[in-house]
Amino acid sequence: MRNWKFAVNSAFFGKRRDRFTEYQPDRTLGEKFKLAKQIKGIDGIEMKYPLDLKDIASAKRLLEESGLACPAVNVDIKDAAFFRYGALSARSKEARDRAISLLREGMDIAAELKAGLVTTCPLADGYDYPFQTDYPSLWERFIESIKEVVSYRKDVKLSLEFQPHEPHAKIILSNVGKVLHVCAEVGLPNLGANLDIGHSFAAGESPAESAALLASKNRLFYIHTNDNTGEGGDWDMISGTVHFWHWLELLYTLDRVGYEGWFGGDITSKHIGPVEAYDTNTRMIQRMVKLLNRMGTNKIAELVKKDGNTAEMFDYLSQCLVEKL
Amino acid sequence: MNKLAIITAFLGAVKNRYMVYQEDRSLEEKFLMASKVEGIDGLELCYPADFDDPKKLKELLKKYNFGVSAINFRSRRTGKWWRGSFTSESMSERQDFIDEVKKTMDAAGELGCNRITTCPLNDGSDYLFEMDYIKAYDDAAETFSAACAHNRQVRVCIEYKESDPRARCLFGNAGETASFCQLVGADNLGVTLDIGHAIYTGERPAQSAVSLAKAKRLFYVHLNDNDGRWDWDMLPGAYHMWEFIELFYYLRQLGYNDDWYAFDVFPKETDTVNTFKSVVMLTRKLEDLTDRIDRKEMESLLEKRNPTKTIPYLYSLL
Numbered sequence: 001m002r003n004w005k006f007a008v009n010s011a012f013f014g015k016r017r018d019r020f021t022e023y024q025p026d027r028t029l030g031e032k033f034k035l036a037k038q039i040k041g042i043d044g045i046e047m048k049y050p051l052d053l054k055d056i057a058s059a060k061r062l063l064e065e066s067g068l069a070c071p072a073v074n075v076d077i078k079d080a081a082f083f084r085y086g087a088l089s090a091r092s093k094e095a096r097d098r099a100i101s102l103l104r105e106g107m108d109i110a111a112e113l114k115a116g117l118v119t120t121c122p123l124a125d126g127y128d129y130p131f132q133t134d135y136p137s138l139w140e141r142f143i144e145s146i147k148e149v150v151s152y153r154k155d156v157k158l159s160l161e162f163q164p165h166e167p168h169a170k171i172i173l174s175n176v177g178k179v180l181h182v183c184a185e186v187g188l189p190n191l192g193a194n195l196d197i198g199h200s201f202a203a204g205e206s207p208a209e210s211a212a213l214l215a216s217k218n219r220l221f222y223i224h225t226n227d228n229t230g231e232g233g234d235w236d237m238i239s240g241t242v243h244f245w246h247w248l249e250l251l252y253t254l255d256r257v258g259y260e261g262w263f264g265g266d267i268t269s270k271h272i273g274p275v276e277a278y279d280t281n282t283r284m285i286q287r288m289v290k291l292l293n294r295m296g297t298n299k300i301a302e303l304v305k306k307d308g309n310t311a312e313m314f315d316y317l318s319q320c321l322v323e324k325l
Numbered sequence: 326m327n328k329l330a331i332i333t334a335f336l337g338a339v340k341n342r343y344m345v346y347q348e349d350r351s352l353e354e355k356f357l358m359a360s361k362v363e364g365i366d367g368l369e370l371c372y373p374a375d376f377d378d379p380k381k382l383k384e385l386l387k388k389y390n391f392g393v394s395a396i397n398f399r400s401r402r403t404g405k406w407w408r409g410s411f412t413s414e415s416m417s418e419r420q421d422f423i424d425e426v427k428k429t430m431d432a433a434g435e436l437g438c439n440r441i442t443t444c445p446l447n448d449g450s451d452y453l454f455e456m457d458y459i460k461a462y463d464d465a466a467e468t469f470s471a472a473c474a475h476n477r478q479v480r481v482c483i484e485y486k487e488s489d490p491r492a493r494c495l496f497g498n499a500g501e502t503a504s505f506c507q508l509v510g511a512d513n514l515g516v517t518l519d520i521g522h523a524i525y526t527g528e529r530p531a532q533s534a535v536s537l538a539k540a541k542r543l544f545y546v547h548l549n550d551n552d553g554r555w556d557w558d559m560l561p562g563a564y565h566m567w568e569f570i571e572l573f574y575y576l577r578q579l580g581y582n583d584d585w586y587a588f589d590v591f592p593k594e595t596d597t598v599n600t601f602k603s604v605v606m607l608t609r610k611l612e613d614l615t616d617r618i619d620r621k622e623m624e625s626l627l628e629k630r631n632p633t634k635t636i637p638y639l640y641s642l643l
Contacts, residue, residue: 018490019341020401020446080344084594123343128593129563167343169557228492232554235492241452270451271408 001255001289001297006282007044007071007264008036009224010052012236013274023270033062038275041282044069046119046264048076049106056109063113070113071262072159072194072222075106075120078167083124089142089172090125096145099124103149107156119194119222119264121161126168142172143185150191159194159221164203166234175203176210183219196224196266197250202234206246208253215257223259224266225285236268238277240284248317251288252300295320327576328366329608330394330587331359331601332547333375335558339591346593352377356385361598364605367392369442369587371399372429379432386436394585395440395482395517395545398429401447401490409448411468412461412495419468426472430479442517442545444484449491461495466509473511482544484517487526489556498526499533503540515544519589520572521551521558524565531571538579546576548586548608558591560600562607567639573615574623617642 013032016023027035029052036045045068047053053073063070077087077099085091087099106118125142127133150158160182164174173179179193193214200207214220227242228235240247263285269277292300295317303313336355338347350358352375359365368391375382386393400410400422408414410422429441448465450456473481483505485496496502499516506514516537523530537543550564551557562569576582586608592600618639626635 017340017342021490022403078343080346128557128559165552165555167341169552169555169559229488231488233488233492235451237451237492 001251001293004263005043006041007046007262008039008042008278009046009074009264009266011048011074012267012269016268024274029059030062033066033068035275036068037066039279039282041286042278044071044262046070046072046074048074049109051076053109056112060113070115071264072115072117072119073106073110073113075103075118077102077120077122078124087124088122088145089138096141100145100148103158104152107153107158110156111153116155117157117159117221119159119161121163122173123163123167123171125173126165126171128169138172143182146182146191147186150186150188154190157190157192157221159192161194161196161199161224162203163196163199163234165232176200176205176213180213180217180219183217189218192219192221194222194224195220196226197239198226198228198234198236198266201228201230201243202232206249208246208249211250211253211259212257215259220257220259220261222261222264224264225281226266236266238267238281238284240288248288248292251285252292252297255297256301291320327582327584327586328392328394329364329605330367330369330585331362331365332369332371332397332587332589334371334397335589335591336597346591347597352382353385356389356391358598359391360389362601362605364609365601367394367585369394369397371397372432373399376432393436393438394587395438395442396429396433398426398441398443400443400445406447411445411465412448419464423468423471426481427475430476430481433479434476439478440480440482440545442482442484444486445496446486446490446494449494451492462505462508465495465505469514470509470511473509473514477513480513480515480544482515482517484519484522484547486519486522486556499523499528499537503537503542506542507540515542517545517547518543519547519549520561520569521549521556524553524568525551525556530568531575534572534575534579543579543581546581546586548588549590558589560590560603560607562611566611569611570615573612574618614642
């Protein structure tokens with residue numbers, strides 16, 4: 001099994017809220033770096049633009065001082081003050097231009113911070129009700145805007161993070177298939193996906209399959225690790241706490257398809273606090289990797305090629321967990 | 326005909342994880358907004374938010390001639406009950422919950438609505454092995470039992486919801502909540518059937534209403550809609566038109582027709598007054614469609630249990 005590098009997400013180290021509750025205090029970027037440094041196994045910090053990257057020079061200094069890398073700049077294009085009726089797909093040219101500019105600025109910052117990658121989750125681009133949206137023109141604008149972003153500079157990649165819903169009942173970039181569709185329509189090699197594992201579960205997918213599909217088209221640029229209950233809620237839970245077997249399958253698949261990117265993390269720490277939450281998340285994944293090493297990926301590969309393999313496969317896998325009964 | 330109320334919390338700023346919609350408004354501004362919505366008969370008030378000045382509150386109710394459908398007791402507060410209120414590990418926090426509920430019950434008695442409702446969203450868990458369910462239900466039963474004993478004339482309603490902010494709330498569906506009410510055994514403990522929550526948890530609202538009524542626990546109804554994947558608090562009927570018609574058909578039969586419907590609908594991009602105008606119009610329209618169902622005809626169709634006859638009959642009413 002490969003050794004992947006792990007990063008935290010700066011946005012999850014400050015104040016978080018849901019509809020009903022607020023968790024954790026506001027923290028400065030410096031404080032976030034300090035916390036990230038306390039976590040064993042963390043080599044990087046994904047930073048949010050504009051939130052955490054208003055002062056690039058100081059971010060650069062923090063990276064140098066801490067020895068952490070920046071695997072991706074996460075550009076926020078959902079600010080309701082500008083994107084109430086969409087960002088990249090908005091009817092308003094002003095809103096679209098603003099979203100495009102933000103992403104281009106993010107690309108420049110990503111180059112400066114040696115991240116080489118921008119990631120964005122286009123959550124403002126969605127709708128709630130039937131007959132609320134003219135789908136053909138909406139999609140046309142969405143793809144055109146993305147074209148304008150990625151053609152801005154070839155040396156920085158853009159990864160799109162799909163999510164089935166929230167804050168709108170329907171987000172247009174809702175699953176892996178739609179990301180691949182956008183990539184095909186845009187047709188540029190520096191456009192790909194940030195596969196958020198929880199979003200993939202929320203969309204009813206098997207993340208391993210989604211990863212394999214994206215990798216087959218050279219579109220798997222980045223991964224956000226987390227888990228959820230699979231009923232649709234994006235709970236940003238610690239990886240493997242719910243979907244243990246799916247997570248093993250995902251890690252096995254990432255190894256087979258040769259994923260060489262980072263493991264970012266989208267973990268909501270709620271009462272636990274970010275250090276403990278990310279520490280556990282990293283350790284859980286590392287242990288699952290270790291477990292796969294014990295199971296032997298070649299052996300799994302051999303079994304997975306057979307039709308009707310379920311009984312044999314789980315007999316083998318479970319034997320590696322506990323002694324044979 | 327049921328009267329219509331808006332929950333005051335939905336007349337000010339509403340928020341989700343990412344966005345804040347609308348602006349914060351004072352209680353007086355909320356009354357003013359509600360008064361602009363034709364067909365609204367009253368409000369569901371929120372405790373403690375709306376009770377800073379009870380005298381002023383009474384004046385406003387009089388001034389706008391509004392009834393009170395219920396008082397919504399907030400069991401999630403800033404600075405306390407962080408890990409749950411009636412399921413808190415701390416006995417003093419649970420006692421605090423009981424005291425607060427009693428105060429709310431007193432207020433409900435004083436305002437004459439004799440009903441409080443609470444949606445215990447923060448009482449639940451995210452991870453497996455995070456919460457001792459046995460202890461949680463025991464603590465919950467003890468707490469609600471003590472609160473309900475305070476005044477048997479005031480009905481205490483639990484509004485169930487499957488999740489948010491917990492990945493799994495303690496009371497997730499009609500069955501769990503009815504069973505809990507039976508466990509406590511207080512006649513004044515029952516259920517608020519929130520139609521959006523019922524849909525979100527995979528129920529048929531009409532069936533939930535009947536099942537709760539059979540258990541003598543159908544105390545109150547909240548109306549809103551969603552796509553079945555999340556609690557979007559949308560316009561009634563936007564997604565589940567026929568579910569609402571079936572619900573209204575049975576509510577009438579169950580005798581829930583001289584009571585209140587309260588609305589929790591999220592005014593996002595559209596302004597608050599217009600949102601609730603649509604809500605009222607849609608609710609009355611759905612009731613009107615329901616009234617077109619000939620009871621005798623439907624009874625005979627239900628006897629036949631033949632959807633190829635029933636569904637075309639329903640469409641013939643449009």
